[in-house]
Amino acid sequence: MLFQVGGQGTRPTFFEMAAAQQLPTSLRAALTYSLGVLALRRPFLHKILDFDDEFFALLMMVLESHSLRTTDASFSESLYGLRRRSIKLVLNKSGSNVDSNDNLHRSCLGRRQKVLSVVFLVVLPYFKSKLHSMYNKEREARLQESLWGHDDGRLDDIDYFFHQGEISQTRVEFQNMQDSNMIRFKKKIMAIVGACYPWVHATNEGLSFAYQLLYLLDATGFFTLGLHALGIHVCRATGQELMDSSSRLSKIRSGELERLRGPPWLKSFQRALLNCVYTTLDYAQTGLIAAVFFFKMMEWWYQSAEERMSAPTVYPPPPPPPHPKVANDGIPLPPDRTICPLCSQKRVNPSVLAVSGFVFCYSCIFKYVSQYKRCPVTLLPASVEQIRRLFHDL
Numbered sequence: 001m002l003f004q005v006g007g008q009g010t011r012p013t014f015f016e017m018a019a020a021q022q023l024p025t026s027l028r029a030a031l032t033y034s035l036g037v038l039a040l041r042r043p044f045l046h047k048i049l050d051f052d053d054e055f056f057a058l059l060m061m062v063l064e065s066h067s068l069r070t071t072d073a074s075f076s077e078s079l080y081g082l083r084r085r086s087i088k089l090v091l092n093k094s095g096s097n098v099d100s101n102d103n104l105h106r107s108c109l110g111r112r113q114k115v116l117s118v119v120f121l122v123v124l125p126y127f128k129s130k131l132h133s134m135y136n137k138e139r140e141a142r143l144q145e146s147l148w149g150h151d152d153g154r155l156d157d158i159d160y161f162f163h164q165g166e167i168s169q170t171r172v173e174f175q176n177m178q179d180s181n182m183i184r185f186k187k188k189i190m191a192i193v194g195a196c197y198p199w200v201h202a203t204n205e206g207l208s209f210a211y212q213l214l215y216l217l218d219a220t221g222f223f224t225l226g227l228h229a230l231g232i233h234v235c236r237a238t239g240q241e242l243m244d245s246s247s248r249l250s251k252i253r254s255g256e257l258e259r260l261r262g263p264p265w266l267k268s269f270q271r272a273l274l275n276c277v278y279t280t281l282d283y284a285q286t287g288l289i290a291a292v293f294f295f296k297m298m299e300w301w302y303q304s305a306e307e308r309m310s311a312p313t314v315y316p317p318p319p320p321p322p323h324p325k326v327a328n329d330g331i332p333l334p335p336d337r338t339i340c341p342l343c344s345q346k347r348v349n350p351s352v353l354a355v356s357g358f359v360f361c362y363s364c365i366f367k368y369v370s371q372y373k374r375c376p377v378t379l380l381p382a383s384v385e386q387i388r389r390l391f392h393d394l
Contacts, residue, residue: 010235014216016080017223017234023076024125028056053133057126064121068114070252073237074121083237084109084117087221113230120226128204131197138194253278324356327379333358340364342376354386362389 012020032052039045048055063075071078072085086109109117207225214220222228257274260267326333331341340347342364349362356375360368365387368376375382 010238011221012080012082012234012236014212016082017215018212020074020076020080020082020234021223023079024060024121028052031056053126053129057122061118061122064118065114068109068117070248071237072109073234074117077234081237082234084113084232085235086110086113087231087233109232113232116230117232120230124226131193132201134190134193135197138190141190142194324378324380326377330379331376333377342368350390352388352390353382354388355380355382359390362387 032049035045035049035052039049060075067073067075067078068084071083073083077084211220211222211224211228215223220228221233223234227234253274257271260270262270333341334344338346340361341358342360345361347359347361350359351362351365352359353365353369353375356378358375358377360376365376366384369382369384369387373382374380
């Protein structure tokens, strides 16, 4: 096997690392969808959706900083029971050949590594998302120009509303010149992003694929380029490490509560506020996932109820009309339903006459209707256009 299916040892499997890496993207999509559903009833939430990149980046910065501080792992890695360990290479002074694993010493993350981890986990994905949106806008603008032609008078995202009676013509011209310079500068930036972003994105995706493939083949211990640049390995957390993390977190919080200064009422208020923050951060992981699951379940519930309410009522089919009566001067019907009334033989290529519903041989009824323009049984007026072939004889 190329990877450990059972998850034995301290090295995480490829599936664990991939799931931990994709969790923030899935969480963002779920939160955006949940806010979109809530915004249907609370319009003020549209302001959050207008700045979804900033909102999600701020939320993830708080969660990632707290998780790295308390568990030495990112938000998603801690959810899968993983921990980040710093790798330090120690040179062997004796010069004897020893196992390379003996030269790797794992230690807790330093402050610099935690800060850089937040940069790789939050800041860089934020800029990547903004560049992606800018590239999409530039591509749409180029497509629009190719379809409608270049319009020099088009002004994007610039407010041109002036009060003619309050602002002089000179100020208007100066403002127009500044706006034109700003528009040209923005177009240059968008052109640079449109030209460079595909190469940057392709390079990033290629490196990510290469590292993941090497990790899958057990050729490297780094799942991403960011972990390699920081010198960090992701390992499974042992039971002792989980207990140490809990005790260390308790000591940190106890120290923060002891450092409170001020009057007794102020210290009580600060202590209550810190306890609320601690509780919120402790249950942030399960709370976010539970909230997303709850919103998805409610959406399914209400969607099913709306479908049941909006579904059309199915009424029973109406009863068939009564059989047409046989005319006194018409051809009598044979007792056997498989016999043609015209030729008194077993029907060949059965066809029904729409005006009466009786079935004949196709050649018989075609000749009769072409000549007499009526049904041979009921004598109702008919035409050859009202003859229908049957592919299942009854």
